[in-house]
Amino acid sequence: MAAISTPAAPGTFRHQLGGFWKDFSTNRGALTGLIFITLIMLVALLAPWVAPHDPAMQDRSALLVPPVWHDEGSWRYLLGTDAVGRDILSRLIFGARYSLSISAMVVLISMCGGIFLGLLAGYFRGWVETVITRIMDVVLAFPSLLLALGLVAILSPGLTSAMIAIALVQLPYFVRLTRAAVIGEKSREYVTASRLAGAGHMRLMFNTLLPNCMAPLIVQATLSFSTAILDIAALGFLGMGVQPPTPEWGAMLANAREFMGSAYWAVTFPGLVILLTVLMINLMGDGLRDALDPKMKRS
Amino acid sequence: MAREAALTAASRPRVTSQTSNMLRFLLVKLAQLVPTFIGVTIVAFAFIRLLPGDPILLMAGERGISAARYAELQAQFGFDRPLVVQYWDFLKGLLQGDLGDSLVTHAPVTGEFFSRFPATLELSLFALAFAVIIGLPAGVLAATRRGKLLDHTVVGVSLTGYSMPIFWWGLLLIMFFSGTLGWTPVSGRISFMYFIDSVTGFMTIDTLLAGDWDAFLSALHHLILPGIVLGTIPLAVIARQTRSSMLEVLGEDYVRTARAKGLSNFRVIMVHTLRNALISVVTVIGLQVGLLLAGAILTETIFSWPGIGKWMIDAISRRDYPSVQGGLVLIAFIVMIVNLLVDVAYGVINPRIRH
Numbered sequence: 087m088a089a090i091s092t093p094a095a096p097g098t099f100r101h102q103l104g105g106f107w108k109d110f111s112t113n114r115g116a117l118t119g120l121i122f123i124t125l126i127m128l129v130a131l132l133a134p135w136v137a138p139h140d141p142a143m144q145d146r147s148a149l150l151v152p153p154v155w156h157d158e159g160s161w162r163y164l165l166g167t168d169a170v171g172r173d174i175l176s177r178l179i180f181g182a183r184y185s186l187s188i189s190a191m192v193v194l195i196s197m198c199g200g201i202f203l204g205l206l207a208g209y210f211r212g213w214v215e216t217v218i219t220r221i222m223d224v225v226l227a228f229p230s231l232l233l234a235l236g237l238v239a240i241l242s243p244g245l246t247s248a249m250i251a252i253a254l255v256q257l258p259y260f261v262r263l264t265r266a267a268v269i270g271e272k273s274r275e276y277v278t279a280s281r282l283a284g285a286g287h288m289r290l291m292f293n294t295l296l297p298n299c300m301a302p303l304i305v306q307a308t309l310s311f312s313t314a315i316l317d318i319a320a321l322g323f324l325g326m327g328v329q330p331p332t333p334e335w336g337a338m339l340a341n342a343r344e345f346m347g348s349a350y351w352a353v354t355f356p357g358l359v360i361l362l363t364v365l366m367i368n369l370m371g372d373g374l375r376d377a378l379d380p381k382m383k384r385s
Numbered sequence: 386m387a388r389e390a391a392l393t394a395a396s397r398p399r400v401t402s403q404t405s406n407m408l409r410f411l412l413v414k415l416a417q418l419v420p421t422f423i424g425v426t427i428v429a430f431a432f433i434r435l436l437p438g439d440p441i442l443l444m445a446g447e448r449g450i451s452a453a454r455y456a457e458l459q460a461q462f463g464f465d466r467p468l469v470v471q472y473w474d475f476l477k478g479l480l481q482g483d484l485g486d487s488l489v490t491h492a493p494v495t496g497e498f499f500s501r502f503p504a505t506l507e508l509s510l511f512a513l514a515f516a517v518i519i520g521l522p523a524g525v526l527a528a529t530r531r532g533k534l535l536d537h538t539v540v541g542v543s544l545t546g547y548s549m550p551i552f553w554w555g556l557l558l559i560m561f562f563s564g565t566l567g568w569t570p571v572s573g574r575i576s577f578m579y580f581i582d583s584v585t586g587f588m589t590i591d592t593l594l595a596g597d598w599d600a601f602l603s604a605l606h607h608l609i610l611p612g613i614v615l616g617t618i619p620l621a622v623i624a625r626q627t628r629s630s631m632l633e634v635l636g637e638d639y640v641r642t643a644r645a646k647g648l649s650n651f652r653v654i655m656v657h658t659l660r661n662a663l664i665s666v667v668t669v670i671g672l673q674v675g676l677l678l679a680g681a682i683l684t685e686t687i688f689s690w691p692g693i694g695k696w697m698i699d700a701i702s703r704r705d706y707p708s709v710q711g712g713l714v715l716i717a718f719i720v721m722i723v724n725l726l727v728d729v730a731y732g733v734i735n736p737r738i739r740h
Contacts, residue, residue: 224424227717229679232697236713239701240435316550320683323552324698339553346560353560357553364548372544 109377116373122366130182137176138164141333145171150349166351168342174352177333178359184334185363188249189314193307195253200260201303205291207261208268215265222258230255231320238326248327252317256310263306267299274298301378308371312364319360335360410732414725421721429714430475433462433706461485484711489703494711498693503586504574505685505692509677511608512616517670520620524627524666528635529654539624546621551680555614555687562610569610572689576603611688615680619673626669630662637661664734671727675720 110116129136151167152159159166165175203222207215225233234251241247271277272295280294321327322336330337335356342352441458442450450458462485463471478484484494520543527539562569574588575581579600581591589608592601634640635658643657682694689695693712700708 220420220424223421224428227421227425227721228428228713229675229682229716229720231679231682232713232716235682235697235701236432236709239704239706239709240432312548316548319550320552323683324686326701336550336552339556343556346556347564350560353553353556357550357557360550360553361545361548364550365545368544368548 106377110373113373113376115369116377119366119368119370119373122362123370126182126363126366127186129179130186133179133183137173137179138162139173139176141172141177141180142331143172145173147171150345150352152349153351165355166349168338168352169345169349172333174338174355177338178335178355181333181335181338181356181359182363184245184328184332185315185318185360188245188318188328189311191249192253192256192314192318193310195249196256196310197260197303197307199253200257201264201296203257204261204264205268205296208265208272209287209291209295211269218261219265222261225254225258231317234317234321235324235326238321243326243329245328245332248318248321252314252321255317256314259306259310260303263302264299267302268295271295271298305371305375305378308367308374312367312371315360315364315367407732411729414728418721418725422718425714425717425721426476426479427472429710429717430472432710432713434464434468479714484714485707487700487708488705489700489708494708495715497696497708498712498715500586501691501693501696504588504690505678505681505694507587507589508608508611508615508684508690508692509674509681511612512614512677512680513619513670513673515612515616516619516623516673520623521627521666524624525631525654525659527624527628528631531632536628539628543621543624543628546617547625549617549621551614551617552683552687554617555611555684558610558614559687570607574604574607574691575600576607579603611684611690614687615677615684618676618680619670622673622676623666623670627662627666630665631658634658634662664731667734668727668731671723671730674723674727678716678720 110120145167148160148163148167149171150169151163151171153166154161154164163173163175165173165178167173168177203218207218228236230252234248234255237251237254238244238247241250268291277290277294280290285294318327318334319336319339322334323340325337325340328334328337330341338356339353342349342356346353441455441462441464459465463474482495484498486493487497490497523539523543527536530536559571563571570576575592579592579597581588581595581597581600584591584594588604589601592598592604640653640657643653648657678694681690681692682698684690685692685694686698693716697709697712697716699705700712
């Protein structure tokens with residue numbers, strides 16, 4: 087019985103994976119993205135060992151020290167210090183922990199929620215589908231950052247509220263994709279076969295349908311990951327996200343703003359790190375899309 | 386004669402059926418909006434009531450509140466009545482354009498919103514114009530030179546623009562153009578030297594109406610940097626979309642036919658390809674409106690642009706919840722209406738959708 091409901095034998099799965107890797111690894115941009123993201127994740131994980139200084143340590147004798155390549159710069163602070171004498175490089179390294187882990191949580195929450203609601207909508211159709219899609223339409227009617235801001239205003243600014251708000255804003259995309267994929271797969275023969283074999287609703291939804299709907303969801307997850315990093319930073323920048331003195335990238339930018347004229351490095355580096363991270367994830371996402379889903383391939 | 390009469394007779398019902406098709410399409414789209422409309426009003430209504438704790442005490446903040454003011458606010462929001470009655474009153478007020486009063490200025494929220502909206506609209510339109518004027522030709526050029534250096538540049542630049550944290554981008558541009566070069570002003574809509582009566586609310590148009598050329602230049606000067614910052618992501622999206630739909634259309638049989646007929650390359654690109662590629666590009670351009678409104682929040686904060694984005698941020702930090710609630714619902718309506726117009730425009734330029 088079990089053999090009927092699992093469509094891909096291990097051999098063919100390995101074959102598929104090999105094909106995927108062949109497509110993905112020939113895409114230079116995607117590979118660069120993957121390497122960069124792996125590195126930055128490693129740095130974030132090993133932050134206490136990699137960072138040259140304690141991110142909260144204030145060196146009163148070294149306020150707004152420029153980066154090392156300036157005449158006044160020092161090897162002690164490679165990327166310079168901020169207005170209270172904290173090492174920018176160390177804060178960026180620790181900031182990666184916040185940005186990456188919050189964004190990963192955002193994607194996890196909205197993906198799980200979205201898959202669940204999308205499966206329900208696509209599997210049961212009828213009024214379940216109507217209710218779910220209508221609610222998602224309402225969420226989509228608000229510009230995402232605005233809705234997140236409104237939610238944060240209710241929940242009071244902070245890390246958890248920012249996370250919940252952005253996860254909710256991302257939810258509709260996962261719901262829509264899952265629903266569309268489930269509707270597309272539901273009439274296929276292997277699903278009918280599994281149902282005839284006596285599989286219940288839960289088994290059909292999660293064991294039979296879901297694994298075959300994953301490709302677009304994985305691509306969406308990467309895109310959501312980069313959007314989440316941007317949104318978390320935007321909330322932090324507006325003072326509605328992670329609160330200072332936590333070394334979050336967006337909040338670092340907001341703090342550095344008033345010294346824009348005198349200390350360009352305090353503004354430039356946090357933004358550059360956000361841009362690079364988002365760019366690399368997007369490159370990887372494009373590569374994933376091309377490799378996983380030939381139908382969505384952009385010419 | 387008889388043949389002509391027969392022809393007109395034959396074509397007449399077709400014309401009416403086309404108009405009725407269009408009308409039905411519009412009505413269906415409008416009907417689909419109704420549940421979303423109701424949903425948006427429920428979200429906005431629930432907004433104040435979802436605040437943890439006593440919303441009135443929360444709005445008062447740390448300053449505290451007198452018993453008289455508490456009772457006044459309680460009556461103003463009608464928190465003492467059943468939820469259904471409260472919602473009904475909210476809906477009635479909404480349909481009459483009454484969204485309550487700001488807690489800070491005590492002026493009606495609707496008035497506060499619409500006095501600032503032209504500033505945001507002017508900025509957004511400028512940003513969109515910037516994005517279309519550069520993004521569209523860039524996408525077309527990249528598609529026609531596929532695989533060449535120019536194509537790679539356009540793809541790379543648009544991917545970077547798409548990944549740009551625009552609040553940082555704004556700061557960088559300020560540092561360079563206002564700081565180092567001293568070319569552009571840092572904030573506001575116009576220099577303090579000028580006082581222009583508001584007619585349309587668009588500073589560029591008002592200064593022209595007043596016949597003050599210097600003031601117009603000052604307004605334009607103030608518009609450039611925020612416009613570029615707000616237009617960056619739409620520019621990237623438009624360039625990407627134009628490129629990929631151009632490439633798609635270039636592979637169609639009718640383009641090959643046009644080439645086979647010996648038409649010039651320019652004519653094939655501009656008439657046969659671009660016109661068809663534009664269908665999906667127009668939709669993407671329309672969908673940027675929600676993005677522009679969200680981006681306006683960040684751009685306006687950076688440039689102290691007195692529009693609704695900055696107003697919303699101020700309202701949130703001042704705990705002016707009626708203003709936040711009103712702003713949420715009004716912005717959602719504007720986005721919904723624009724999306725409806727985009728749908729209709731799509732139906733008009735792409736007849737396949739109507740049937």
